[in-house]
Amino acid sequence: MQLPNLTEARKRTTKEVEHIYLNENYNADTFKGQKYFLRTYGCQMNVHDGEEIAARLESLGFTPTDKLEEANIVILNTCAIRENAHDKLYGFLGRCKHAKKSNKDLIIGICGCMAQEENVVKELMTKHPYVDIVFGTHNIHELQDLILNRNNKQNINVYSCEGEVYENIAYKRDSKIKAWVNIQYGCDKFCTYCIVPYTRGKQRSRKSSEIIKEVEELVKEGYQEVTLLGQNVNAYGKDLKDELNFAGLLKVVSKTNIPRIRFVTSHPWDFTDEMIDVIASYDNIMPYIHLPLQSGSSRILKLMGRRYTKEEYLELFNKIKKAMPNSSVTTDIIVGFPNETEEDFNETLDVVNKCQYDSAFTFIFSPREGTPAAKMKDEVPMATKEERLHKLNELVNSYSLAANKKYVGKTIPVLIEGISEKDSNKVFGYTDTMKLVNISNAQDYIGQIVDVTITDAKSFSLDGEIK
Ligand code: SAH
Numbered sequence: 001m002q003l004p005n006l007t008e009a010r011k012r013t014t015k016e017v018e019h020i021y022l023n024e025n026y027n028a029d030t031f032k033g034q035k036y037f038l039r040t041y042g043c044q045m046n047v048h049d050g051e052e053i054a055a056r057l058e059s060l061g062f063t064p065t066d067k068l069e070e071a072n073i074v075i076l077n078t079c080a081i082r083e084n085a086h087d088k089l090y091g092f093l094g095r096c097k098h099a100k101k102s103n104k105d106l107i108i109g110i111c112g113c114m115a116q117e118e119n120v121v122k123e124l125m126t127k128h129p130y131v132d133i134v135f136g137t138h139n140i141h142e143l144q145d146l147i148l149n150r151n152n153k154q155n156i157n158v159y160s161c162e163g164e165v166y167e168n169i170a171y172k173r174d175s176k177i178k179a180w181v182n183i184q185y186g187c188d189k190f191c192t193y194c195i196v197p198y199t200r201g202k203q204r205s206r207k208s209s210e211i212i213k214e215v216e217e218l219v220k221e222g223y224q225e226v227t228l229l230g231q232n233v234n235a236y237g238k239d240l241k242d243e244l245n246f247a248g249l250l251k252v253v254s255k256t257n258i259p260r261i262r263f264v265t266s267h268p269w270d271f272t273d274e275m276i277d278v279i280a281s282y283d284n285i286m287p288y289i290h291l292p293l294q295s296g297s298s299r300i301l302k303l304m305g306r307r308y309t310k311e312e313y314l315e316l317f318n319k320i321k322k323a324m325p326n327s328s329v330t331t332d333i334i335v336g337f338p339n340e341t342e343e344d345f346n347e348t349l350d351v352v353n354k355c356q357y358d359s360a361f362t363f364i365f366s367p368r369e370g371t372p373a374a375k376m377k378d379e380v381p382m383a384t385k386e387e388r389l390h391k392l393n394e395l396v397n398s399y400s401l402a403a404n405k406k407y408v409g410k411t412i413p414v415l416i417e418g419i420s421e422k423d424s425n426k427v428f429g430y431t432d433t434m435k436l437v438n439i440s441n442a443q444d445y446i447g448q449i450v451d452v453t454i455t456d457a458k459s460f461s462l463d464g465e466i467k
C-alpha cells in the first residue's frame with residue numbers, strides 16, 4: 001500500500017483526504033494477533049472519539065484488551081477540562097513507561113484534548129520521549145498513518161486540519177442499542193473559564209444531509225436511540241450557509257422514526273421558543289434537557305461570559321417547564337469562580353431552589369492555563385469553595401431524591417440496555433426523562449422499550465419491575 005505523505009495529505013481536498021483515511025484502505029493483517037488498550041477520559045464527545053479510535057485500530061488488525069500488560073499499543077484519550085486531568089495523564093504515563101521496560105516494542109499514544117495543549121505537547125516531547133505518537137482532536141483520522149509511519153522519534157500530529165469536517169467515519173460503537181451522533185464539532189462561545197474552544201477549535205456543523213444519512217443507517221441496524229452531540233447543539237448550523245437550524249434538524253431527525261432522540265449540550269443563550277415547541281410536539285424527541293446554569297449570580301455569569309442573566313435563565317427554564325411539565329432538566333454548576341462572594345453563591349442556591357433540578361453536575365472552578373479566568377485574581381480560600389460545593393451538593397441531592405420519588409407507583413416506558421453491573425439478576429435502562437432504572441428479572445427485554453412499574457426511588461436511580 002502506498003502511504004500518503006502527511007504534509008502533502010493536509011493540502012489535499014477534503015474529498016481526497018476522506019478517501020485516503022477510510023478504514024477499508026488499511027490492511028487488517030498488519031498487526032494481526034496484537035492487542036490494543038484504549039482508555040478514554042472526559043465528555044461524551046471524547047467517548048465517541050474513542051469509538052472512532054477503536055475502529056481505526058481494528059482496521060490495522062489490533063484486537064481490544066483491558067489489561068495494560070497484555071497490550072502492544074496503548075492509547076490514552078485525554079480530557080483537559082479541569083486541572084486533575086494532568087495528574088491522570090502523568091500517573092498513567094508512569095504505568096506505560098514501566099510496561100515498556102518489559103515490552104520495548106510497546107507503542108504508546110496520547111490523544112484527546114490535552115494533546116491540543118501546547119504546554120502538554122512540549123512536556124511530552126522533552127520529558128517523556130518514550131511516548132511514540134501524539135495526535136490531537138483534529139487528527140484522529142490520521143491515526144493509522146501515525147502508527148505505520150512511526151520511527152524512533154516521537155511522531156506528533158496536533159493542532160492541524162481545523163475547519164475540516166470528515167464524513168464516512170467508521171465507529172466501533174460501544175452499544176448496539178443507543179448511538180452517539182456528532183452534529184457539530186468545536187465551540188465558539190469562549191466562556192472565560194473553559195478550555196474547550198482551544199482544544200476542539202471553532203464550531204463546525206456537519207451537513208444535515210450527512211447527519212440524516214447516519215441516523216437512517218442506525219435505524220436500519222436496529223438502534224433504538226441516538227444522542228445528537230455537540231458542545232452547543234442549539235447553535236447547530238449557524239456556521240453554515242443554507243443549513244437548517246437546530247429545531248429544523250430535530251424535525252428531520254424525528255422523521256427517520258428512530259424511537260428515541262436525545263441531544264447534549266444545550267446552551268441557554270441559543271435556546272429558542274421554536275426548539276421548545278419542537279421538543280414538546282414530537283413523540284420521539286425525549287423530554288430531557290441538560291441546561292447548564294454555571295452560576296446563579298448575574299455578576300458572575302457576566303464574568304464567565306455566559307451571555308445570560310439569572311432572570312433570563314429562569315425565564316427560559318419556566319418556559320420549558322410550562323410547555324413540558326413532565327420534562328426533566330439537569331444542569332452543570334461551578335462554585336468558587338474567582339472572587340465569588342457568599343452573596344453570589346446564595347444566588348446559585350436560589351436558582352437551584354427555584355428550578356429543583358432532576359440532577360446536577362457540580363464542580364469547583366479549576367483555572368485552565370490560557371483562559372481569561374485563569375488570570376483573574378482570586379481571594380477565596382479553597383476551604384470556602386469546598387464548603388460551598390458540599391452545601392450545594394446536599395441541596396441538589398435532596399431535589400434529585402424528591403424528583404425521583406414522584407415516579408414511585410407509576411408505569412413508564414424504559415429502554416432496557418443491559419445487565420446491571422452491580423447485580424447480574426437485574427437489568428438497567430433509562431426512562432424518556434433519563435432516569436436510571438434497575439429492573440428485576442427482565443433479561444429477555446434487553447434492547448426493547450417496555451413499560452416498567454417503579455417500585456422505589458433513590459437519589460441517583462429508580463427500582464422497577466415489569467408487571
Ligand atoms: N458545552 C457545555 C459544557 C462542556 S464542559 C456547556 O456549555 O454547558 C462541562 C462542564 O464542565 C461545564 O458545563 C462546566 O460546568 C464545567 N467546567 C468547564 N470548565 C471548567 C473549569 N475551568 N473549572 C471547573 N469546571 C469547569
Ligand code: SF4
Pocket residue numbers: 187188189190191194195196197231232267
Ligand atoms: Fe466551554 Fe462555554 Fe463552549 Fe460550553 S459553551 S464548551 S462551557 S466555552
Ligand code: F3S
Pocket residue numbers: 041042043044045046078079080081112113195196199200
Ligand atoms: Fe474534556 Fe475535551 Fe470533552 S476537555 S470535557 S474531553 S471537549
